[in-house]
Amino acid sequence: MIDYEKAVDRCLGWGGGAGAGGWRSLLLLVALVASTAALYAFFSSTLRVSAWFLVPPPSNSSPEEFVLLPSPPPTHRHTRPPLGRHPASTPPPTEVPVSTASPSLIAPSPSPAEGAYDPKTPPLVPDGPGFTPSPGFLPVSTVTPPSVAPLPPPRVGDDAMTDLQLIHAKKEIAGAPVVLHDPDLYAPLFRNVSVFKKSYKMMERILKVYIYEDGPKPLCHTPHLDGIYASEGWFMKLMEENTRFVVKDPNKAHLFYLPYSSRQLRTHLYVAGSRSMQPLSIFLRDYVNSISAKYPFWNRTRGADHFLVACHDWATYTTNLHEDLRKNTIKVVCNADVSEGVFVRGKDVSLAETYVRTPNSPRKAIGGRPASRRSILAFFAGQMHGRVRPILLRYWRGRDRDMRIYEVLPDEIAAKMSYIEHMKSSKFCICPMGYEVNSPRIVEAIYYDCVPVIIANNFVLPFEEVLDWGAFSVVVAEKDIPKLKQILLGISGRRYVRMQTNVRRLRKHFLWNDKPVKYDLFHMILHSIWYNRLNHYSL
Known part of the structure; x- marks a missing residue:
């Protein structure tokens, strides 16, 4: 064994005298x-x-x-962004304006009269000139959000699992097996029935939706189930009652639902005579800011995995004060007009506008006569607003017995045959746009087995990502209104019978049910949201 002290002494030339111990x-x-x-x-x-x-x-x-x-210090384990998601490039603001509106602070204003058809108010200026909400409507306060620790880099974990599931679903859909026969799906209605069936099956297996409990009533969580804007109310009702797709744990969700009603915003926040929708936009901006300050989920994708469902004409315009809401969020809206730069085809969803007269029986009086018992070539009756309807009347009102085109159905005619009976007795039902591109007549025509004739440029038709509208409808350009009868007469009798048969088979996909039924309107809307969300992912 080496004696380190002696080794050091030898190296230094020391012997081991009296002073060696100190050294x-x-x-x-x-x-x-x-x-x-x-x-x-x-x-x-x-x-x-x-x-x-x-x-x-x-x-x-x-x-x-x-x-x-x-x-x-440790943060909540789910504040990290999942795989494929990235936090915003800038940290959240230190102060976020949010609404503190409560039902007692929301003064009601008269809702627009809902007459027989298209009772819509004239278009407003989306950004009204310097509107300041009156004290009784929507007080706006400033709330400081909690400080948020810097997000760690993405890691594979609970959050990333939702992305991985969606990527897996998209791969499965891309390799969908060919469907030769399905008793529940009529192939001629679809662009690709095999892809739709596989996508729907993956949605049933995977999709989970979280519904925010935040939001004051009646602006949020309060569905209206009648009138021409009933689609948003029925979807809200059925979504909030759902137990198959809805989860209480937001960390398991693939999509997040903002449960507000555009109709309720119009009814309670619009200041009569102001011609400004600014109060509605302020509410939505503050509502989203409060959610993004309270929860981490909005900030993970800047709202790209969130969706709203709104049928009022103004729904798209009222998102303009929140950039992420307008650009990123999936907007499920009736006013699906691509020309205005707000609705984005392939990301947003065209919501079918359904006129529900009897909420307790939304399927009342549906159905119509067979093709051989339809004596009227084309029918329209409705209020005159927008750019298309006056042109339609100018060319066709009272000029042709086959073309029953009215501004309002005259009393003497209505006494003999009601509006609904006219639709059930006509081969083609004319569905011109009003103030906006959407019209409840499209779904009404489907309900009454009448082939819809859609006149609205730039309109994204409901469920166009899966349905083949050419199989059961006629789309006419606005400039071709003078040739409308010629276009309709150019459709052969055999083709018309085939189209009307398709309309009858299509009807179940546009029906509301008290309890959702497979492939009905509730599921078709949810599927379009799911399908368009998958477009976000690349394989």
């Missing part, structure tokens, strides 16, 4: 200090390298400049 003690002390410094340097370097891999420094710094910081 040896000094050298041992120096060696101890040196070894301690070396160990500190070694472990410090190791920790620094480990920290570099775990938390990279800002892009404008180098490893040499990186300063090891103490670990931040």
Whole structure:
């Protein structure tokens, strides 16, 4: 065994005299200090390298400049963005204006009269001139959101699992087996029935939706089930009652539903005579800001996995004060007009506008006569608004017995044959746009087995991503209104019978049911939201 003290003495030429003990003690002390410094340097370097891999420094710094910081306090494990999602490039603002409106603070204003057809108010200026809400409507306050720790880098975990499930679903849909026969699906109605069936099946197996409980009533969580804007109310009702797709744990959700009603916003926040929808936009901006401050889920994708369902004509315009809501969120709206730069085909969803007269029996009086018992070539009756309807009347009102085109159905005619009976007795039902591109007549025509004739440029038709509208409808350009009868007469009798048969088979996909039924309107809307969300992912 080596005697280190003697070895040191030999190296230094010392014998081991009386003073040797002092020198040896000094050298041992120096060696101890040196070894301690070396160990500190070694472990410090190791920790620094480990920290570099775990938390990279800002892009404008180098490893040499990186300063090891103490670990931040633990945050909720689900605040990290999942795989494929990225936090916003800038941190959330220190102050976010949010509404503190409560039912007692929302003064009701008269809702628009809902007459027989298209009772819509004239278009307003989306950004009204400097409107300030009156004190009784929507007080706006400033709330400071809680401080949020910096998000760690993406990791595979609970959050990432939802993305991985959607990517898996898209791969499965891309490889959908060919469907030769399905008793529940009529292939001629679809662009590709095999893809639709596989996508619907994957939706049933995978999709989970979280519904925010936030939001004051009656603006949120209060569905209206009648009138021409009933689609948003029926979807809200059935979604909030659903137990198959809805989850209480938001960390398991693939989509997040903003449960507000555009009709209720119009009824309670619009200031009569102001011609400004600014109060509605302010509410939505503050509502989304409050959710993004309270929960981490909006900020993970800047709203791209959130959706709203709104049927009022103004629904698209009222998103303009919140950039992420307007650009990123999936907007399920009746006013699906691509020319205005708000509705985005392939991301947003065209909501079928359904006129529900009897909420307790939404399927009342549906059905119509067979093709052989339809004596009227084309029929329309409705209020005159928008750019298309006056042109339609100018060319066809009272000029042709086959073309029953009216501004309002005259009393003497209505006494003999009601509006609904006219639709049930006509081969084609004319569905011109009003103030906006959408019209409840499209679904009414389907209910009464009448082939819809759609006149509205730039209109994205409901469920166009899966349905083949050419199989059961006629789309006429606005400029071709003078040739309308010629176009309709150009459809052969055999083709018409086939189209009307398709309309009758299509009807079940546009029906509301008290309890949702497979492939009905509720499921078709949800499927379009699911399908368009999958467009976000690339394989």
